[in-house]
Amino acid sequence: MGRLDDKVFVITGTSSGMGRAMAIQFAKEGAKLVISDISPNAPAGNYIADTDMRPTEEVIKSLGAEVVYTTCDVTKQEDVKNLIKTAVDKFGKVTNVVANAGIWRGGVMMHHESVEILDEMYAVNVKGPYLTCQEAIKQFLRQDSPGNIVVICSSTSLAIYASECAYCMTKSALPALVKAVALEYGPKGIRINGICPTWVKTTLSHELYENEALRRETEMFIPLRKWCDVGDVANLATFLSTEESSFIHGTLIPVDGGNILSLGEVPPSFINWDYSVDKEI
Template structure:
């Protein structure tokens, strides 16, 4: 296993699902971990899990769609953790499942506010810090296969995740000279609270499982190896890329 001792990782949306899985993976590998989440109770529960595994961790109640909340949280994270080397921008919300002609502007802004603006705000603070430190770093945006195929009845979500790929590619070019790498990780259908809430577990899951070559939905732990690779300082030549982890769904 890669040794991340001496590194500090910030994971937004780190109190459950894919975010908590990645936090555990990096923490068990030796990184100190800061998790951001909107729900204080879930944050504390995630901290208990991490600390029970011997991980040094702190949590912060943050709304990543809010500029002031994000700025305050990043400052507090630096005060407590002293530095950040790795950022996993995982916080996200699903759409409400409406077709485009029934999607309100409020819903559009709600989804893009968290799923796209939240990553922009988080990365903006991280880049400023990493450039000042001058020791490089890794930024990872958790996108989705919704950025690869169409996201019917979920257009705000698909647009937000597609936008992340543009953010990743442009920022990768912009900060490469500082030794900062920027990449995306796009999970396929994965068992989390968000997908359960948005889509259920009946015919939809059966249909998507049937067209997935490995014949199952992903688990949060399935995303950890890719996140570890993208966070690894040794992956110095890997930037501006999108790694799809979907059991073959998008190529079948």
């Protein structure tokens, strides 16, 4: 028996990164899945963490799970409607939706950012989850059934980081989405929660991760001194998708090794990280 037997998941942005990791973990737990990405040619696999670079659909089929891939650009309402319809046509219902697809364009100060970049990120990171939640809720109401939504937010949904103003603005919108949906649809048994990871080892962040000096600097802001693994996010997403978390609703949960605690710190080089201790109590 898997923890997700009899559940039908719809997930966005599953070719790579966290979307891929969640889809594979859900499949291992017995879920049926409709997976999706902006294009069937979106690079498959997790650039940093995977040795198996087969398309996500192929990996899941090799596990013996039921899966359908559909192309869905989350910025297009018709694509999102079709994504939900695919699940209903194939499996007869939708029980769980994960709004994961997102992009990052950052690394410069605000006055160097272009309005095109703001528009692009706003479309994928804000309008995308909004449309995904909206179509999910319509289907849960149509079915007159409970439903479960997980939104992949970011630590930048909870605090602001320098050099990524536009990205922070888009991710800061997601707590409002999670809380509004929680308030409006909780009475119908529709549960929603947001996951807020810090730097995760994925294709999105590989340039930063592969720059050793930068990676070490970012690690100094994480009390557990390491980046997040996609599995850390998949584990929480699985828990939030089961009845084990049945009274957790409308929350934003950090998966960040304590990163949020250290945002007020001075730059690491200002601090003498002295772990020496008296040997005697």
